Amino acid sequence: MDLSWLERFDRHLATERRLAEPTRQRYRQDLEAFAAYCAEQDLSSWSAVNHDVVRAWVARGRRRGLAGRTLGRQLAALRSFYRFLIREGAAAADPAAEVRPPQTPRRLPGTLDPDEAAGLLDGADFEHPLQARDAALYELIYSSGLRLSEVVGLNVMDIDRRDGLVRVLRGKGAKDRVVPVGRQALRALDAWLRHRPAWADAEETAVFVGRHGARLGPRTVQRRLQRLARLRGVQRRVHPHMLRHSFATHMLESSGDLRAVQELLGHADISTTQIYTHLDFQHLAQVYDRAHPRARRRGDPDPE
Structure with a gap:
């Protein structure tokens, strides 16, 4: 692998895209890790990398415990790098274009009752x-x-x-x-x-x-x-954001009107607001587990 392309890409990020040094450092770390993986696979050039190589790299990262968000960031760096290589004539296609990171369960926001x-x-x-x-x-x-x-x-x-x-x-x-x-x-x-x-x-x-x-x-x-x-x-x-989450949760519990809550919160996409339906369901599930006689495991004490 010609590692000089990583240096050229870093200059591109600094001079053309004007990215800050911490951001460029993350790009370098991710791309150097990928270059090391390619060397292990005996790949001699950036143009020799295909979708299967990238998928295998992502799969290895997952086995090593990397979160979906981290793998997504690495793939984004790789796509950006290959766009640069294509522009410079050093690659014909982006091997990461169709590769997606594994889904990470969305963490529910904390709320106050x-x-x-x-x-x-x-x-x-x-x-x-x-x-x-x-x-x-x-x-x-x-x-x-x-x-x-x-x-x-x-x-x-x-x-x-x-x-x-x-x-x-x-x-x-x-x-x-x-x-x-x-x-x-x-x-x-x-x-x-x-x-x-x-x-x-x-x-x-x-x-x-x-x-x-x-x-x-x-x-x-x-x-x-x-x-x-x-x-x-x-x-x-x-x-402060916990107060905003609490507002959304309490509004949804009282009204059941997801669209209205979306408008009040200023979410462009209703899928962002739908996380509060998960919170509401979580609350209902807890109530069910405590109250329904068929939900309690044998030997659990009766609720007072």
């Missing part, structure tokens, strides 16, 4: 600016299913307090959406907005600002939620 959510969010002192701000932040995420990036990106003009709506801006090329805001979230927002003028710089448009007067950063939101969870006695790690 309604009592846990209430225990986390209730009890803020709205006369205290920091508590009022944090309560408004977390109530809004849970009330409207916002992403962390969306809630810190909110501007004052995005909130319609009279009609109880918030306009969520998704950035260039993405579809904006308007979602309802619940009563508790509006109450917390009103409390925070009374404090905000004393905190925000004169030209600052952000709804949520820090002590420095500028837009609040995501890491601060994450840290303060973890601190609040500890203070409220939540016995597991809580993060």
Whole structure:
């Protein structure tokens, strides 16, 4: 194998595609691993590699315990490399084009049950600016299913307090959406907005600002939620996206309307939203296992 092509490809990634060094390093590691495999198979050139070689490489990675996501990343690097070789006339076809990594079971997101959510969010002192701000932040995420990036990106003009709506801006090329805001979230927002003028710089448009007067950063939101969870006695790690997952799960359990939940979350593809049907089914299965006499194994105690 002519390994100089790996160096040329790295220069292509750096100069033409302008990829960062950590990304290029991952490409190099994946392609060097593949080159070593090809050397073991006595392949003398990149053009000698075919689909069967790539499939065998993926199968070996799977036997060695590599996750489907890792194998998918390696295949993506190989496809990108072969597109470059084809462009340069060093290969005629991409041997990885039709090879797919094995499916990895999708990890279900963590959620809070309604009592846990209430225990986390209730009890803020709205006369205290920091508590009022944090309560408004977390109530809004849970009330409207916002992403962390969306809630810190909110501007004052995005909130319609009279009609109880918030306009969520998704950035260039993405579809904006308007979602309802619940009563508790509006109450917390009103409390925070009374404090905000004393905190925000004169030209600052952000709804949520820090002590420095500028837009609040995501890491601060994450840290303060973890601190609040500890203070409220939540016995597991809580993060802002868990509130969004909890919103989706509780909405779906109550309404059963997957399309509506998709719209509220801003998912482009309903298959993304369908993960919450698995969560709902998991909950129902647990209830069934506890309650149905035919579900319990012989010798299990009766439920109280």
